[in-house]
Amino acid sequence: MAGIELKDVRKVYAGGVEAVKGVSLDVQDGHFVVLVGPSGCGKSTLLRMVAGLESITSGTIAIGGRTVNELEPAERDIAMVFQNYALYPHMTVRRNLEYGLRNRRIPSDEITRRVNEAAAILEIAPLLDRKPGQLSGGQRQRVAMGRAIVREPAAFLFDEPLSNLDAKLRVQMRAEIRSLQRRLGTTSLYVTHDQLEAMTLADQLVVLSAGHIEQAGSPMEIYERPATLFVATFIGSPAMNLLPIEPETASQLAGSSAVRDSLSVGTTIGIRPEHMRLVGDEGIQDDEIAADLVVTGVELVGAESYVYGVFGAQKAEIAVRVPGYRHFDGGTPIRAAAGATSLHRFDSKTGLRLDSPV
Amino acid sequence: MPRAVFPNRILPYALLAPQVAITLVFFYWPASQALYQSTLRQDPFGLKTRFVGLENFEAVLSDPSYLNAIETTLIFSLATAALAMALALLFASAAEKVIAGKGLYRTLMIWPYAVAPAVAGLLWLFMFNPTMGTFAYILRRSGIPWDPLLDGNQAMLLVIFAAAWKQISYNFLFFVAAMQSIPRSLIEAAAIDGARSTKRFWTIVFPLIAPTTFFLLVVNTVYAFFDTFGIIDAVTAGGPAKATETLVYKVYNDGFVNLDLGGSAAQSVILMAIVIALTAIQFRYVERKVHYG
Numbered sequence: 001m002a003g004i005e006l007k008d009v010r011k012v013y014a015g016g017v018e019a020v021k022g023v024s025l026d027v028q029d030g031h032f033v034v035l036v037g038p039s040g041c042g043k044s045t046l047l048r049m050v051a052g053l054e055s056i057t058s059g060t061i062a063i064g065g066r067t068v069n070e071l072e073p074a075e076r077d078i079a080m081v082f083q084n085y086a087l088y089p090h091m092t093v094r095r096n097l098e099y100g101l102r103n104r105r106i107p108s109d110e111i112t113r114r115v116n117e118a119a120a121i122l123e124i125a126p127l128l129d130r131k132p133g134q135l136s137g138g139q140r141q142r143v144a145m146g147r148a149i150v151r152e153p154a155a156f157l158f159d160e161p162l163s164n165l166d167a168k169l170r171v172q173m174r175a176e177i178r179s180l181q182r183r184l185g186t187t188s189l190y191v192t193h194d195q196l197e198a199m200t201l202a203d204q205l206v207v208l209s210a211g212h213i214e215q216a217g218s219p220m221e222i223y224e225r226p227a228t229l230f231v232a233t234f235i236g237s238p239a240m241n242l243l244p245i246e247p248e249t250a251s252q253l254a255g256s257s258a259v260r261d262s263l264s265v266g267t268t269i270g271i272r273p274e275h276m277r278l279v280g281d282e283g284i285q286d287d288e289i290a291a292d293l294v295v296t297g298v299e300l301v302g303a304e305s306y307v308y309g310v311f312g313a314q315k316a317e318i319a320v321r322v323p324g325y326r327h328f329d330g331g332t333p334i335r336a337a338a339g340a341t342s343l344h345r346f347d348s349k350t351g352l353r354l355d356s357p358v
Numbered sequence: 359m360p361r362a363v364f365p366n367r368i369l370p371y372a373l374l375a376p377q378v379a380i381t382l383v384f385f386y387w388p389a390s391q392a393l394y395q396s397t398l399r400q401d402p403f404g405l406k407t408r409f410v411g412l413e414n415f416e417a418v419l420s421d422p423s424y425l426n427a428i429e430t431t432l433i434f435s436l437a438t439a440a441l442a443m444a445l446a447l448l449f450a451s452a453a454e455k456v457i458a459g460k461g462l463y464r465t466l467m468i469w470p471y472a473v474a475p476a477v478a479g480l481l482w483l484f485m486f487n488p489t490m491g492t493f494a495y496i497l498r499r500s501g502i503p504w505d506p507l508l509d510g511n512q513a514m515l516l517v518i519f520a521a522a523w524k525q526i527s528y529n530f531l532f533f534v535a536a537m538q539s540i541p542r543s544l545i546e547a548a549a550i551d552g553a554r555s556t557k558r559f560w561t562i563v564f565p566l567i568a569p570t571t572f573f574l575l576v577v578n579t580v581y582a583f584f585d586t587f588g589i590i591d592a593v594t595a596g597g598p599a600k601a602t603e604t605l606v607y608k609v610y611n612d613g614f615v616n617l618d619l620g621g622s623a624a625q626s627v628i629l630m631a632i633v634i635a636l637t638a639i640q641f642r643y644v645e646r647k648v649h650y651g
């Protein structure tokens with residue numbers, strides 16, 4: 001068991017491309033930390049640097065208090081689960097699980113014990129004598145997990161392990177990985193581009209963009225108080241509604257004048273679709289502001305629907321969550337309202353969150 | 359395999375015809391000619407021909423120089439195939455580690471394949487000729503009594519190296535392609551699993567390229583048996599004292615130089631049987647150990 005500590009880690013490729021621009025991160029012992037970001041944000045590179053598969057241009061990486069910059073992957077006491085599972089196709093499942101242990105000259109009765117134990121936990125005991133080619137995607141995923149577990153490493157590294165599975169299996173394996181990690185208590189670093197996967201798995205969520213950390217914190221912290229415009233739109237689906245405040249914007253809005261007066265030009269306000277409601281006969285509350293939209297489409301998700309519309313002369317796109325199913329033809333005018341407390345404010349230029357009271 | 363459906367009965371045969379025609383003209387026809395000729399005996403002037411049954415085979419198999427050629431062939435083929443494959447494998451795994459100039463390295467490695475066998479033979483002959491060869495000079499200067507024109511073992515070494523050198527390019531190309539088809543993540547997983555480079559090679563890379571290795575084993579065996587005629591002819595012409603006379607060279611020598619057409623035909627029939635048997639054995643026993651992804 002051990003924590004992982006990254007200090008000002010940089011990665012510059014031979015061509016001068018800077019993939020990771022000074023990342024510092026402290027993963028506490030036993031925590032499940034998820035690195036999330038769009039493709040090309042450097043999250044996989046960062047994980048591979050921790051694993052020892054990529055060299056570190058500058059900065060230090062420590063696992064369990066020991067600097068590992070110059071150590072071989074094998075010496076870092078980590079296990080990794082790859083996106084394509086990377087099972088050895090010519091070996092049986094049992095040999096796949098044993099491989100890392102045999103290389104470390106662990107006594108054979110100990111190997112048998114660990115393999116059987118892992119097989120029992122993952123329910124792959126009946127598959128031990130098969131080869132990876134004879135397994136389904138979900139089964140391969142379990143074997144890949146098993147190969148990590150038997151090693152009993154200081155940390156697990158996951159590189160988008162669920163992205164090759166179908167949607168249903170993905171949800172199931174997600175829950176299994178989570179409960180397995182809780183049970184074993186092994187420090188885990190997990191890379192994904194799927195924000196939903198990130199939200200549900202993480203103790204701590206790290207949002208990366210263009211090689212640097214945008215925000216790190218618990219999933220709820222990040223969801224409720226996104227630090228930047230990037231985080232605000234990246235976490236949550238559908239994305240947070242953004243409305244850049246222009247000189248005439250305030251006058252086009254309805255509702256509380258105190259709130260409207262507080263909207264200063266050069267800022268952007270954000271409102272999550274679930275914090276908005278459609279205004280009916282009951283009208284607008286005292287602490288709400290409202291906007292008149294022209295409907296562009298409706299998306300039925302099941303228990304709820306999302307009504308999409310555009311606002312005002314600036315044609316800002318706004319999504320509103322409504323319970324059940326509501327139908328609107330395109331072009332229908334509607335009014336949507338949101339409470340003052342659910343507004344997020346950002347500086348339009350820097351993208352940073354503004355925490356001035358409303 | 360999915361069943362192909364053709365619009366009419368003739369098309370599938372028409373599509374197969376060119377391949378069948380080539381095999382008929384260049385294999386079955388000459389092979390049957392050889393089979394027929396092996397039962398005939400001709401006088402040296404080609405005026406009289408008579409049927410002798412299996413007498414040619416009897417004569418060939420009781421000829422000590424033929425048994426010597428079998429031994430020579432076995433040593434030569436085994437050494438050539440082993441050397442060509444081992445070196446190609448070594449160079450291919452080295453090619454993986456080249457960082458700058460990967461393309462150039464590969465191109466240079468492939469060039470020898472474009473050299474004609476006789477020319478390749480001449481190159482080696484010039485390099486190691488005891489009177490004018492640069493390398494022969496170096497060898498003698500360092501105290502080795504180098505003279506492949508008189509020493510049969512040295513002559514054998516020379517043709518083995520020349521023949522292997524010619525085949526390394528071909529093997530290299532296949533090994534490089536096979537290694538490139540192994541997903542990088544497998545090697546990385548093995549590295550994390552604590553296998554060092556040598557161990558990774560023997561436990562992961564080598565088993566995964568086994569289908570290619572097996573294919574090359576068959577191809578190299580056939581190469582060493584048949585295609586090395588040009589090199590042997592150019593370098594040693596079977597000498598000295600038949601030390602490098604392989605089966606295929608003896609077929610040529612007895613048939614076209616000594617004009618014993620019947621005996622030569624009998625030898626080529628035996629040669630064909632040996633290669634067919636070898637290939638069958640390889641498929642029967644070696645292929646079992648091969649894992650096809």
